[in-house]
Amino acid sequence: MFEQSQIQEFKEAFSCIDQNRDGIITKSDLRETYAQLGERRARGGRGPPAAESARPAPSVPLCPPGKLNVSDEELEEMLKEGKGPINFTVFLTLFGEKLNGTDPEESILNAFKLFDPSGTGTVNKDEFKQLLLTQADKFSPEEVEQMFAVTPIDVAGNIDYKSLCYIITHGDEKED
Numbered sequence: 001m002f003e004q005s006q007i008q009e010f011k012e013a014f015s016c017i018d019q020n021r022d023g024i025i026t027k028s029d030l031r032e033t034y035a036q037l038g039e040r041r042a043r044g045g046r047g048p049p050a051a052e053s054a055r056p057a058p059s060v061p062l063c064p065p066g067k068l069n070v071s072d073e074e075l076e077e078m079l080k081e082g083k084g085p086i087n088f089t090v091f092l093t094l095f096g097e098k099l100n101g102t103d104p105e106e107s108i109l110n111a112f113k114l115f116d117p118s119g120t121g122t123v124n125k126d127e128f129k130q131l132l133l134t135q136a137d138k139f140s141p142e143e144v145e146q147m148f149a150v151t152p153i154d155v156a157g158n159i160d161y162k163s164l165c166y167i168i169t170h171g172d173e174k175e176d
Contacts, residue, residue, distance in 0.1 A: 002096065014091050025086040027075045034070045105169040112161035122158035125151075 017025050019032040082090045097104055115123045125148070132139040150167055152160040
């Protein structure tokens with residue numbers, strides 16, 4: 001999933017966040033990390049992107065020293081993404097999911113279940129196609145056909161969405 005150099009960078013980032021060096025990122029680790037980020041920005045350390053750095057520094061600090069407004073609820077939400085203790089392996093997996101732009105398989109399954117009230121594990125191909133073409137981030141007809149080319153569809157015209165979710169999150173075996 002990642003090159004060795006990327007894994008090393010993630011390891012360094014993990015070490016910076018794991019304030020107490022116990023190998024697990026906790027709420028107190030996150031809180032302390034945010035506090036340190038606030039101090040750096042207020043002192044003129046790492047702050048605005050390079051494009052903004054040419055401008056004169058603002059007279060009011062971007063963040064008060066040692067304080068970034070992060071509530072307990074926000075910290076809890078961050079930790080929930082790990083679905084358990086966040087060690088380096090979980091940390092790397094979370095970044096892999098975020099960087100690949102794919103939602104976790106469970107999230108995709110839950111979205112499909114909204115269209116499957118009877119819990120059969122399938123959705124009708126024609127109804128699903130109509131949704132893809134007309135709702136939210138609309139697919140083009142070509143994109144729909146590309147998706148259906150790798151989608152498991154039974155003889156009755158139903159999509160096995162559990163298999164489709166696996167293909168979305170793990171890739172199509174035919175591609176290997």
